[in-house]
Structure formats: C-alpha cells, structure tokens
Amino acid sequence: MTVEKNRPAETGSQGMPPLEPLRGGxxxxxxxxxxxxxxxxxxxxxxxxxxxxxxxxxxxxxxxxxxxxxxxxxxxxxxxxxxxxxxxxxxxxxxxxxxxxxxxxxxxxxxxxxxxxxxxxxxxxxTPRLPHHQRSTEANSQANISHHYDLSNDLFALFLDETLSYSAALFDTSTTRVAKGPGSVGDHLVATPPEPVDHDDPRRHGPDFAEAQGRKIERLLDEAGVTEGSRVLEIGTGWGELAIRAARRGASVHTITLSVEQLELAEERIAAAGFSDRVHVELMDYRALAATGATYDAVVSVEMVEAVGHEFWGTYFSTIDQVLAPGGRVSIQAITMPHDRMLVTRDSHTWINKYIFPGGFLPSVEVIDEITRAETTIRLVDQLEMGDHYAETLRRWDRRFLAQRDAVLGLGFDDMFMRVWHLYLAYSQAGFASGYINVSQLTFTRETP
Structure with a gap:
C-alpha cells in the first residue's frame, strides 16, 4: 500500500481547520x-x-x-x-x-x-454529525492519522518521555480484583491509583515515568504471551518502543502504521537498538492484513481501536481473528467510555474530532465484548482498568508541554496551537480523573470447543 503525507485541504499549517468567525443575526x-x-x-x-x-x-x-x-x-x-x-x-x-x-x-x-x-x-x-470525509474508511484513514501524528516528531518529543510512548503509563503493578460493574463485562482488575509526582524541572520527566511506560508495554507483551520465537503483529507502531521490547524478548515483529513520520523515526530507533533484522515496519491499513495470508502468535495494539470508527469495529476485530494463529493471544490497550454514553454520542462531531483526532470515537468495553462474541472466535478473558494512571500521565504531559512553550513556538507553531493542545491535554485529563472515560488493557484468547 502506497501512502504519502497528506492533509485535507481545509487543514491549515498548524494541523487545524481555520476558526470560523462569529456571525450575527x-x-x-x-x-x-x-x-x-x-x-x-x-x-x-x-x-x-x-x-x-x-x-x-x-x-x-x-x-x-x-x-x-x-x-x-x-x-x-x-x-x-x-x-x-x-x-x-x-x-x-x-x-x-x-x-x-x-x-x-x-x-x-x-x-x-x-x-x-x-x-x-x-x-x-x-448536534453536528461527523463529516463524511472524516469517517475512517480506507480512503480517509491515512489523512485522519496524518492530521495528528504527522504534525512533527520534534513536537511530540518535547512532552513525551524518552520511550516516546503516547499512551497511558502504568505507574505500579498493585491491583485489586473487583466485581462486574460499569465499564466491564465481569470480574476484573483495577490498578491502584498513582500518587501525583512533580520533579524539579517541569521541562523534563523523572525516570519513574519512562519506567511506568515500560511497565505498561511489558504487561501487554506478557498478556499476549510474547516470548522467544513468537510471531508478533502490532497494529499502530507509534515510535517503535513496543516493537523494540518485543524483539528484545526474541520475537519477530510485523508492525503497521499509517503515519509516515512515525514510521521514519520508528525505523531509526529500531535500527539503533539493533533489531532491524527482527522488526518489519510497514505503511499499511489494518484492513489489508487479511490479504497477506500471514498469521501471528500474538497481536498487540495500544490505543489504536479509538481511531477505527464505530462502523468498522467489526472489521477490525474480524481482521485480528483472521490473522491470529491457533493458540494465539491478543492484548489491546483501549480508551473506553460508558456504554450508554457511547450509544447516544455515535456519529457526533466533537471538538476533539475537529481539532485533534478526526474520525476518532471511543468504544465501550461492553460493545467490544458484544462484537467479538458475535463476529469472531476470540473472547475477552481479562481486563485491567487503569483510568487514574491515564489522568496522571496526561497531567505530566500537559505540565511539560506548557513548560516547553518557547520550544513549541520555535518549531513554527503559534499561540493558538498552544491553547488548543493545552485544552486537549487538560480536557482528556479531566475525562479520566472524573471517571467519564477510562482505559483498560484487554486480553483475548480464541474460544475453545
């Protein structure tokens, strides 16, 4: 699949649509x-x-x-x-x-x-409806991803930690098992809330943050059963940290992305880590996987299902089902929302869609369970809920982002961009801190007769 950097015509140089003026009347x-x-x-x-x-x-x-x-x-x-x-x-x-x-x-x-x-x-x-050009079809998905992830690798490096992980960290491994409740489909684990920590220099993260990001990734790999010789598929490469860690375990990794800039830096980081022979990074839509005929012992995906769009959740999980080898396991980190709110907000066009993630929409854990039961042979067997850890992750990102103001402006972004991204990070933090949205690591295995 050939993919080039691409932004919709209505998107400006700051990666945002122009702000419409107020009209009287x-x-x-x-x-x-x-x-x-x-x-x-x-x-x-x-x-x-x-x-x-x-x-x-x-x-x-x-x-x-x-x-x-x-x-x-x-x-x-x-x-x-x-x-x-x-x-x-x-x-x-x-x-x-x-x-x-x-x-x-x-x-x-x-x-x-x-x-x-x-x-x-x-x-x-x-409520405005999601524009047709933002729906996550094969024709639109690369432009949607490019809108956000191809802004600038240097921008993301200013506020992420050294692992360049752009997803919820896991600050410790202490958990409590709780009974079925909202946002779950049965007994599941809940991570103990982390204590907020601020280091002296807000422009830098403390070492505990990189450790927490690594802990998140290692748990996902453990849940997927990744060991020496495993054939691993990663849907959504990011900047390559998960692929590097899987390769370090002795796995061979096929990781796919629609972000040109992420791919370029991920390949550099993978090469620098000495794993180019074990990791293949490819520009590919997940829907193209089934046609390759390849199968994998483990499928891992971190906060990518949110970009799929509700019309294509069935396609996404059916594709994973198709490429999963017998005895394989699936581990997904997913941002979710309550099922009732998901049902009433489908197709809505939000501020986040307009300015941050075109085409994005959060599933519920319940709908993921329903779709996999109805359309696949994989079944949800474990859940770790960790929304408080995302609130702390976002708080740290936002603190560092604001402290890097001069550097952000030096990359060519402006004051409006600073306000947009501060609102995005704070708005997201509020969602997790309030419990309105959540994040979980979900583990799936194939149903046995």
Whole structure:
C-alpha cells in the first residue's frame, strides 16, 4: 500500500481547520440566549465558580474558577456550536481559568445529567454529525492519522518521555480484583491509583515515568504471551518502543502504521537498538492484513481501536481473528467510555474530532465484548482498568508541554496551537480523573470447543 503525507485541504499549517468567525443575526441571538440560560442553570449546580466580566456576576457552588472575559462571544459560540463552541471560545480567549483540568473535571463527572432529559432527546437534531470525509474508511484513514501524528516528531518529543510512548503509563503493578460493574463485562482488575509526582524541572520527566511506560508495554507483551520465537503483529507502531521490547524478548515483529513520520523515526530507533533484522515496519491499513495470508502468535495494539470508527469495529476485530494463529493471544490497550454514553454520542462531531483526532470515537468495553462474541472466535478473558494512571500521565504531559512553550513556538507553531493542545491535554485529563472515560488493557484468547 502506497501512502504519502497528506492533509485535507481545509487543514491549515498548524494541523487545524481555520476558526470560523462569529456571525450575527436573529438566529445567533436566540441560540446565545438559550445557551446562556442552560449554562447558568447547569453551572449553578456544580462545585465551580464562573465569573462573568465586566459585571462580576458569579455562578456556581464554589470551586475552580472560570472567568468569562467576553460573555457575549462565549454564549454565541456555545449556542451555535455546543461543545465545539465551548472549546473554540477557549481558543480565542473568550474564557480562561488558572486550573483548566481541575475546572473541567467537575462538569465531566456529571456530563450525562448537565442537560435536562427533555432537551437531551433533541440531541440528534442539534448536534453536528461527523463529516463524511472524516469517517475512517480506507480512503480517509491515512489523512485522519496524518492530521495528528504527522504534525512533527520534534513536537511530540518535547512532552513525551524518552520511550516516546503516547499512551497511558502504568505507574505500579498493585491491583485489586473487583466485581462486574460499569465499564466491564465481569470480574476484573483495577490498578491502584498513582500518587501525583512533580520533579524539579517541569521541562523534563523523572525516570519513574519512562519506567511506568515500560511497565505498561511489558504487561501487554506478557498478556499476549510474547516470548522467544513468537510471531508478533502490532497494529499502530507509534515510535517503535513496543516493537523494540518485543524483539528484545526474541520475537519477530510485523508492525503497521499509517503515519509516515512515525514510521521514519520508528525505523531509526529500531535500527539503533539493533533489531532491524527482527522488526518489519510497514505503511499499511489494518484492513489489508487479511490479504497477506500471514498469521501471528500474538497481536498487540495500544490505543489504536479509538481511531477505527464505530462502523468498522467489526472489521477490525474480524481482521485480528483472521490473522491470529491457533493458540494465539491478543492484548489491546483501549480508551473506553460508558456504554450508554457511547450509544447516544455515535456519529457526533466533537471538538476533539475537529481539532485533534478526526474520525476518532471511543468504544465501550461492553460493545467490544458484544462484537467479538458475535463476529469472531476470540473472547475477552481479562481486563485491567487503569483510568487514574491515564489522568496522571496526561497531567505530566500537559505540565511539560506548557513548560516547553518557547520550544513549541520555535518549531513554527503559534499561540493558538498552544491553547488548543493545552485544552486537549487538560480536557482528556479531566475525562479520566472524573471517571467519564477510562482505559483498560484487554486480553483475548480464541474460544475453545
């Protein structure tokens, strides 16, 4: 499969679509008035403080402070574009806060009930739909991946740790087994929450962070049964750390990606580690795997299923089923959301879709279990839930990203990009800290007669 660097025409040099200007008129005035009323009612029930300038009006029950510098713009954007407008009004500086993640965590914990049930039924009428060009078809997927992962290897190196791992770290291995509950399909393990740690220089991560990223990868390889002689497939190469560690165990690795820049650096890192003879990195869509006829003893994928799109989850897992050798095992790290929220938000176009991950959508653990049972012979046999570890991972990334401001600007990115990525990292941290979204390592084996 031939793939070239490619961005949609509407994407600018910062990897973002241009920000649409506000338009006046009766429709904007009415939607802004509705948004103002709904926002004030919702915030009035939350443990936050919102201050509207210049009047000084205060809303909320007290807590992290949000300042509306330009309330008219904020409510107009919120009324016109909902949560996309909420994010865009932060991008323009219409509102701000000294503790972005702390503020966002409060509403995230009550996301399902912020809007009255009577109005939630109108969601399908007012929420924008995912644009056709962002759906994760074979024709669109490379552009979706390029939008984010081909921004700049140097950019990611500024805030990731030395392993260049762009996924949740696992800070320790202590766990508790809990009964079936929301976000699981049976008894499962939950990782003990980590203690937040800040090192003296915010521009650098402490050694414990790289250790935590390595611990995450080694557990996935253990769950997949990767040992000397294993034939390993990795879907989503990243910058090569998992492939290097699998090769170090004596495995042969086929790792696929749609990111040109990730592939180039991954190959350099794999060569530097001395494993070019054991690891083959290839530009390939996962859907092309079945046609190769190759089979693997272990299939591993870290936070890639989120980019598949709900229409293609069946194809993704069926492909894994097809290429898994008899007796093989599958280990996937997946960001998930509650099943009920997943059902009502399918096809929605979000701020994250528009500015960060085009075409992305989070599955639930339940839907993964349903699809694999209905369409494959692999079965979910183990789950490690570790959402608190992702909150800490993101907190560290965001801290380092902000501390590297001059270096980010030196790469050619601008102040708007800084605000977009700070919001992305803090918004994601809030999701995990509140429990609205989660991350798990999921292990699958083939069903036996």
């Amino acid at each position: 009766p429709r904007t005035a009415v939607s802004a008035a509705v948004a103002r009323r709904l926002f004030r009612a919702a915030v009035g029930r939350l443990a936050v403080t919102v201050i509207e300038e210049p009047t000084g009006r205060r809303i909320g029950q007290g807590g992290p402070v949000m300042r509306l510098h330009r309330p008219d713009e904020f409510y107009a954007r919120l009324g016109r574009d909902g949560l996309i407008g909420f994010g865009e009004s932060y991008m323009t500086g219409a509102w701000d806060t000294d503790d972005l993640a702390g503020f966002l965590t409060v509403p995230a914990a009550r996301m399902a009930t912020l809007v009255p049930p009577s109005l939630q039924r109108l969601r399908a009428l007012v």
